[in-house]
Amino acid sequence: MDEWGCTVQRLFSYGTLRLPSVQIEHFGRLxxxxxxxxxxxxxxxxxxxxSAVIAASGADVHPILRASPEASDVVEGTVFELSDKELAAADRxxxxxxxxxxxxxxxxLPAWVYAEAAAPGDTAGPGSGRDTGVTGSEKRVERIVVVGDSIA
Incomplete structure (x- = not known):
């Protein structure tokens, strides 16, 4: 919770969500x-x-995150604190x-990140059951479905 009692979600971005144009269009703020x-x-x-994603980012090639068999591989990025509504906007x-x-x-820190969706039967992506380092009451989400401003 933040100082106003709102839920805060951490989102790790390694790509286009760090662009000011994308942030203004989808979150209404930097x-x-x-x-x-x-x-x-x-x-x-x-x-x-x-076409809408290309227009917002200005690019038709975006980075996508994939689990690596090499524990030494590391991705640089930025952690943002978002409201639930802003996280739903990122999902859209x-x-x-x-x-x-x-x-x-x-x-x-635990944080949400957008990674490559594993195809059915794929054993290499996030859907493979790979250890993400998140334990205890923290949950791993395989698919996010956005309905209006709600996440189902």
Whole structure:
């Protein structure tokens, strides 16, 4: 909770959600974040075909996060604190190739991140049951469904 009693969600961004144009369009404000790193993942290029996403980011190739077999691999990025409504807006922005998962960052903070959605039968992506470093009452989300301003 923040100082106004609202739920705060941490989102780790390694790509276009760090762009001011994307933040203004989808959150209505510029986000303030803290640099952090995500161990055990790599970033790969992904061709985007959604015209609204391309217009917001100015690019048709975006980075996509994929679990790495190399524990030494690390992805640099920024942790933002978002409201539930802003997190839902981020879900609407990301195309179907991404899935939101909860991970533990190098700093020790748990945070949401958009990673490659594993295809059925795929054993390499976030849906493979790979250890994300999140334990206890923290939950891992395989698929996020957005209905209006609600997450189901």
């Amino acid at each position: 986000l303030v974040g803290t640099e952090d790193r995500l161990p055990g993942y790599r970033v790969f290029p992904l061709r985007i075909t959604d 922005y990301e195309v179907g190739d991404y899935v939101r998962v909860l991970v533990r960052l190098e700093s020790g």
